[in-house]
């Protein structure tokens with residue numbers, strides 16, 4: 001096992017990785033940009049290295065700075081977290097060239113799944129079911145359009161290099177096709193510097209169900225069940241849960257085995273996620289494979305009792321998987337809600353500012369909060385405005401959902417606008433309570449989710465109480481301090 005690792009990331013995921021490394025007796029090195037000097041991840045690590053200016057393309061995305069930091073501190077391996085360089089084949093190669101272990105899959109697996117089109121060809125050859133569509137090399141717009149006409153509308157255009165819902169356009173009729181293709185290509189070129197497109201049948205009301213897989217270098221492969229990530233806003237996940245509501249043992253096994261087939265087809269090692277669309281008839285189709293730890297991995301940890309970061313570290317150091325398929329079981333139900341600094345009433349515009357109040361619900365066997373910020377920290381313009389992931393667990397879905405609404409109502413954040421009220425309204429909406437979810441859920445239930453201001457009031461009252469409590473606490477501290485003549489005013493708390 002490694003004795004020291006470097007974490008090439010920031011925020012909650014860097015803190016999450018440090019936690020497991022510490023528990024395993026592995027020393028940690030954090031890297032930080034100017035804005036992140038004194039950030040939680042920098043403070044939790046045993047050592048830290050400054051890697052330059054705040055924009056990520058001058059710090060967290062500069063491979064050479066990260067490699068140099070690892071070499072200078074004597075780290076043997078680099079954990080890339082998610083985002084940033086986690087699926088960057090060049091970075092993976094650079095690690096190997098410098099005798100550093102990349103805690104992730106082999107470079108060939110990253111390359112194989114790096115293009116949605118190439119990935120589909122590999123999966124079709126391996127016999128994994130695909131969403132019907134065209135993912136060929138011939139990018140002549142007329143060919144793509146003909147493929148769309150043949151399969152019938154609606155269709156979904158996707159950038160082969162895409163991610164985060166960018167470069168995607170639904171097309172409902174042939175007459176809209178040319179314009180949609182042009183727009184999707186422009187967006188893809190801007191975001192990924194690559195405008196290769198594929199086109200798929202646009203499934204109506206599917207569910208997004210993904211399978212967590214794990215493989216080691218000894219030929220072992222297991223699946224750690226499924227996550228339902230159907231509740232999305234503009235094709236981005238909002239609340240995830242495990243297991244998927246209504247999942248049967250037979251379907252779970254079929255999807256799990258298809259996911260393993262996908263992983264083995266590319267000689268996978270480490271943690272990976274195979275994403276499927278599941279239709280109302282129980283048919284499922286491969287969408288893509290993410291070759292990294294996912295944001296929503298905690299729900300899998302909560303129901304399986306396994307620490308996926310520990311598994312990653314063991315596999316990367318050459319050990320076999322800690323468990324066989326037969327030893328893995330599902331216990332209870334878990335949800336994850338992503339707490340963001342954003343304004344749901346203004347098209348979810350990201351918000352920046354100081355977290356003047358930050359009081360998460362108390363952590364317990366039922367409530368877990370993964371975060372990278374503390375009260376007083378700034379949500380800056382430079383990075384993703386996620387404040388925390390709230391994860392809850394209980395013995396069944398109803399009880400877990402009760403934990404979620406309770407924990408959301410206890411969450412106190414002041415100083416900037418967040419999506420907590422929106423998440424709360426979503427969690428209490430009737431169809432969600434019934435487990436009746438699909439990828440169009442938020443649009444379909446918009447009226448119910450966005451117009452429950454009376455419920456928001458329940459939420460706002462304790463928030464105001466928290467602000468007053470905080471003010472008293474700070475005043476008491478000021479009175480007790482040698483500078484007690486100083487004026488103190490509380491910043492506005494929303």
Ligand code: ADP
Pocket residue numbers: 131156158162163164165166200201202203204206208232235236275277287288439
């Ligand atoms: P990205 O990599 O940009 O996140 P994905 O291919 O993973 O894109 O798709 C993101 C989301 O878009 C899915 O979770 C699903 O909700 C929706 N989606 C993707 N493909 C289809 C499809 N063929 N039909 C219906 N919805 C789809």
